[in-house]
Amino acid sequence: MVTLAQLRDAALGGLDRAVVEWTDLAAALDGLVGRATTGVGGPLRASRWEGADADAAARGLAARGEQVMVAAQEARCVLTVLDTAADQLRNAQRDLWAGLAEAAAAGFTVFEDGRMEPADPTHRADVAMISRRHELEQLLAAPVRKATEVDTHCAETLARLYPTGTADWADTAADGTCVMALAGLDLATIPRGDPVAAAKWWAGLNPSERAMYLAGYPAVLGAMDGLPTEIRDRANRVALAEAKAALIAELAAARAKRDAAGRTDDAKWRLRVTALKERLAAIEGLEATLRSGDDLYLMGFSAKGDGRAIVAIGNPDTAAHTAVYVPGTGASLAKVGKDVQRVRRLLIATERYTKPGEVSAIAWLSYDAPDTLVHALSSSDAEAGASKLKYFLRGVGVAQGVSSQRHITVIGHSYGSVVIGEAAKSNGGIYARDIIVAGSPGTHVSKAGDLNLPGNHVWVTLAEGDPVSTLGSGAHAPAVKEKGIWNRVTPDDRSFGANRMSAEGAHGHSEYWDGEHPDSLDNQAAVIAGRYEEVNLLWGSRP
Structure with a gap:
């Protein structure tokens, strides 16, 4: 006493x-x-x-x-x-x-x-x-x-x-x-949904206060657009480890209930155990991906649903050129390693035009991507993901210093281009200088200029044998009447007004980042680095 x-x-x-x-x-x-x-x-x-x-x-x-x-x-x-x-x-x-x-x-x-x-x-x-x-x-x-x-x-x-x-x-x-x-410490005192407010709040904390919030709210800080990348990485790695521990405990409990269940409930618990094992395997896959390089930053993580992850190669806060890759249908936490491999190839290709440390490439899987092509006919996932993408890009700009005017390029593959289209056509557009779409079924606009960027800063590539542009156009490409005939305008159409880049050598829907077919990869790298004169154009005008 x-x-x-x-x-x-x-x-x-x-x-x-x-x-x-x-x-x-x-x-x-x-x-x-x-x-x-x-x-x-x-x-x-x-x-x-x-x-x-x-x-x-x-x-x-x-x-x-x-x-x-x-x-x-x-x-x-x-x-x-x-x-x-x-x-x-x-x-x-x-x-x-x-x-x-x-x-x-x-x-x-x-x-x-x-x-x-x-x-x-x-x-x-x-x-x-x-x-x-x-x-x-x-x-x-x-x-x-x-x-x-x-x-x-x-x-x-x-x-x-x-x-x-x-x-x-x-x-x-x-x-x-x-x-x-x-x-x-009240969670309500943490500003969320506004990258500028988040950055200002963080800057106003002293080192001990920052440490306290990291101790209690790592998942919240890790998801806050506008905070420094190193802080988000630190917080998200803690959140990842804690989510894994909770999942392991939940799996053990589910196995015990499965083993104790009678025939009536046995199937239910077997399915539950299988689902939990799949989620645990996805988290372990992300851990393995993060261990694969010493230049990786975990800018976002969630174990909910199919899982979410944002993985940066190189620190975007200090990068002169940043690429943000948005994957499409079928993307999930379990497959994020593949997306990171793609952005790694993009970074390596872009570094041919830049000095060491000037490039960051980000795999952005922070939305619920459609699981199948049938689900991809709906726009609901794109609409839900668009606001998240806008906030994220704004947060990258805030962390870089908005007045710096650094070069950010957003790249959408397949349904990912629909997400970008929804975000870019909305009020104010997105915080990016260039947009690239690959294998796009449409962006919900009929003109590149409707994406709130000059048309010559919108780039499109379509590989031979990629069917998505045709199959998905009915859902995501607006119909335009020309000479009395209605047509669906996809980004690869000349009338769309974007720069059409060569994808020579690539075939089908998934070879745009294939190192064996470098034309598509090299063209994207040139755009990311702002070396527009190096792009192999089929039509359009260079900025």
């Missing part, structure tokens, strides 16, 4: 220094994870070392990295508790000091044990003084009682943060929830 004298004389600067030290420790641990990835993981991958020993080394490095990530997150939890204690104890101490000053002004002497007597002995039997003493005793008891509560709650919370020695993300997630409740 805290005493009046202890609270009165408490030197709370020590707690403030401890908060700073734990903040520095969390940052150092984050840096250690990064150095392990680049300093150890990078050379291991570059060495082309293969076999059982190589696999064991990779697993060991991943496990150690995960332990350090847990330690960093727990350090953020500790500093949140300490900061809460310092803040609340300081408030209690101020109230006590104010009460002591009021008691002295009223003519009372306050003793070390909290007892109070009139300074003038002749007033001890005075009824008014007795009543006033009672009031002041209550006034002084309140901050002491509050300090005791704070001390008890903070001590109990610190005790539960004791490390387990293993990377227990379920425990870490529970710790984060606990410390947020203790600190009283």
Whole structure:
């Protein structure tokens, strides 16, 4: 129990220094994870070392990295508790000091044990003084009682943060929830849906406050457009690990229920187990993708539904040229590795025109893509994804510095071009200088200029034998009457007014990023780098 004298004389600067030290420790641990990835993981991958020993080394490095990530997150939890204690104890101490000053002004002497007597002995039997003493005793008891509560709650919370020695993300997630409740940090205070407001809010936080929000709300911060990419990556990797831990626990519970179920419910639980295993495999696939390079940033993640992921190669915050690739029908978290491979090829091709570090390429799977061609005939997924894409692109621009006017190119494949069309034709358009569509069934406009960009900054490529432009036009290409005949105008039509690029060598719907057929890949790279004179045009006009 805290005493009046202890609270009165408490030197709370020590707690403030401890908060700073734990903040520095969390940052150092984050840096250690990064150095392990680049300093150890990078050379291991570059060495082309293969076999059982190589696999064991990779697993060991991943496990150690995960332990350090847990330690960093727990350090953020500790500093949140300490900061809460310092803040609340300081408030209690101020109230006590104010009460002591009021008691002295009223003519009372306050003793070390909290007892109070009139300074003038002749007033001890005075009824008014007795009543006033009672009031002041209550006034002084309140901050002491509050300090005791704070001390008890903070001590109990610190005790539960004791490390387990293993990377227990379920425990870490529970710790984060606990410390947020203790600190009283309200989720409603975090601005969402406005990248500019999000960036301003983040910039106004001090390092300890940022660490506290990372401790309690990693999934929220990871999804916030406008925040620095490195912060989103850090938050999303924690959110990914916590989601995986929760999914493993859910799978174990489902298996137990399946094993205990009778014949009536057995099929239901078998299906549930299968679905959970597929979701876990998708998350593990994303983890493997993130381990495949030391230049990858996880800018978005969600385990809901088919899953969502935004993976950047290179940091877009510092890139002079950024490509954002939007996949189409069938895209899901389970297949995100394929999308990252495509943007990797784009980045490598673009770097032929730029200096090292000037390019970032992003696989943007942050919408519910249609599962089948039948589902792709609907525009509902594109309409839902369009606003998300707009906010994301705006967030990239905000993180880069809106006044910088850096070069952003958005690339849509198949149904992804429908998403881009919905976003670009809406009020204000999208924050991008160029749009590229490949194998597009339509963009819901009949003229390139209706995408809120000059027509010569809209680029289209269509490979030989790609049927999607024809098959999907009835759903996504507007009908235009020309010379008394109604026709569906897709982006590859000359009348659309876009620049038509060559896709020579590519065939079908999926070879636009195939390194064996470089014409399509090289043309896209030239647009991304702003080297428009290098594009092999079939028709159109270069910017």
